[in-house]
Amino acid sequence: MVHPIFMAVLRRPDLLAQHAANYVALLRENVADVGKGLAVRAACWGVAAIGLLLGLGLGGVAVMLGVLHGRFEWVLLAVPGVAFAIAIVGAIVALRPVVKPEVDELREQMEADRVALRMMKEAGHD
Numbered sequence: 812m813v814h815p816i817f818m819a820v821l822r823r824p825d826l827l828a829q830h831a832a833n834y835v836a837l838l839r840e841n842v843a844d845v846g847k848g849l850a851v852r853a854a855c856w857g858v859a860a861i862g863l864l865l866g867l868g869l870g871g872v873a874v875m876l877g878v879l880h881g882r883f884e885w886v887l888l889a890v891p892g893v894a895f896a897i898a899i900v901g902a903i904v905a906l907r908p909v910v911k912p913e914v915d916e917l918r919e920q921m922e923a924d925r926v927a928l929r930m931m932k933e934a935g936h937d
Contacts, residue, residue: 830924834920837916837917837920838917841917845909848909849909851904852905852907852909855901855902855904855905856901856902856905857901858897858898858900858901859897859898859899859901859902859905860898860901861898862894862895862896862897862898862899862901863894863895863898865891865894865897865898866891866892866894866895866897866898867891869890869891869894870891873887873888873890873891874887
C-alpha cells in the first residue's frame, strides 16, 4: 500500500512544486526583512557611538569653558545634552528585536503543514 502523501504527490506534482515555491518566496522575504533590520541596527549603533563621542567631547569643552569663565551657563549643558540624547535614541532603536512577526508566520505555516501531513497519514491507515 502506497502512503497517501506519495499518492498525492504522484497525482498532483504541480501542487508540491507550487507549495515549495511558496515556502522559498516566504523564506526569501523573511531573510530580506531580517537583513534590513540588521543594517538598521548597525546604523543605529553607529549613530549611538558618534553621539556618545560627540557628547563626551562637547561635555569636556563645556567643563573647560565653565571653569575658564568661572560661571555656569545652561547652554554648556544643553549642547552636550543633545548629543547624549541622540546617542540614547540610537541605542534604544538599535536594541529593538530584529526578528519580525513574519518569521512567526513561517513557523505557523510549517506547523500547519505538519498537522496536515499527520492527518493524511492517519487517514491513510484507517
